[in-house]
Amino acid sequence: MTTEVPQGAAAQDAEWLRLDRQICFSLHAASRAFNGVYRVVLKELGLTYPQYLVMLVLWEHGETPVKKLGEHLRLDSGTLSPLLKRLEAAGLVRRERSMRDERSVEVRPTEQGTALRARALRIPRRIMAATGLTLEEVHELHTRLDRLTTALDTAALEETPGCE
Amino acid sequence: MTTEVPQGAAAQDAEWLRLDRQICFSLHAASRAFNGVYRVVLKELGLTYPQYLVMLVLWEHGETPVKKLGEHLRLDSGTLSPLLKRLEAAGLVRRERSMRDERSVEVRPTEQGTALRARALRIPRRIMAATGLTLEEVHELHTRLDRLTTALDTAALEETPGCE
């Protein structure tokens, strides 16, 4: 089937490889550019971008077990444990073993951590301004990215055993 | 101006903070989901995602100085130097001081590195399949992301001194 047009197929493969380069770069670059803007804005709060994500969850939901944090952020304990330790060292959160289940660790913002929210309120507008996008465009991007993530996640699961 | 409706403004800020959480998560998650799919696919080539990006440039342009690689990939020597060292240890590239300018280091794929391209040709199609997107949608995403990156980069530069 594919042996019918070896030259054409090869040429198309090469074309796809170039396209791959394009889209890879775009995503990689956009992700890091976003990270860069947040880094600048968050520096005055003394937070890294992933630390900010954790605080966003805590501000919205209050005390949360590490497990739940991981589900919200799609991060495992290998990433969260040291990150939370640093947030605790900075005085922004407290970690306490749950009394009902000694395996679980509850994370809650300290008074200082809660107070930080007031200063964080100005951030989203600055980020929005930096993107140069309208609210509507952001919503659309949001939707697209979520769909993409879902597709990629399910594909990654099916890919593992050795598809094709 | 904004002092006219303090309650309303605060509520809106909170709303924006929730939105920020949404879009932050989306981007962060999408980026890592993409990375995850590539990780699975690239494992059989023995490459990490950033290493694959480097090889894509080398396959397309041949011998390239580290400086140019950095411009293509938006990466500095702090990231590239150890990465290239690993690629060289894997026998995929060679690094040689330029004769014309002893400051510059030329990177070129070895025979083995060039041969790897043949196996890489199948990757883009698998990635495309994983995204569940059409070619047109990919192109549109590509365009949007590039515009976004440009906007963010210029904003980051203007932001640094201490805007507002």
Add this chain to the structure above:
DNA sequence: CACTATTTAATTGCGCGCAACTTAATTGCG
């Protein structure tokens, strides 16, 4: 009850990504 299986955090190891610094070569200016 004893004993295995599961669940939850934490730890270890490695590869980015980036800031800050160092070293060496080249350029440019007086």
Add this chain to the structure above:
DNA sequence: CGCAATTAAGTTGCGCGCAATTAAATAGTG
């Protein structure tokens, strides 16, 4: 020419992100 400024790589340090492993607590089963 001589010497400061610039440029290119490399190094160091730190914080993710993730795979793999470990340790402890709980749940489930005979």
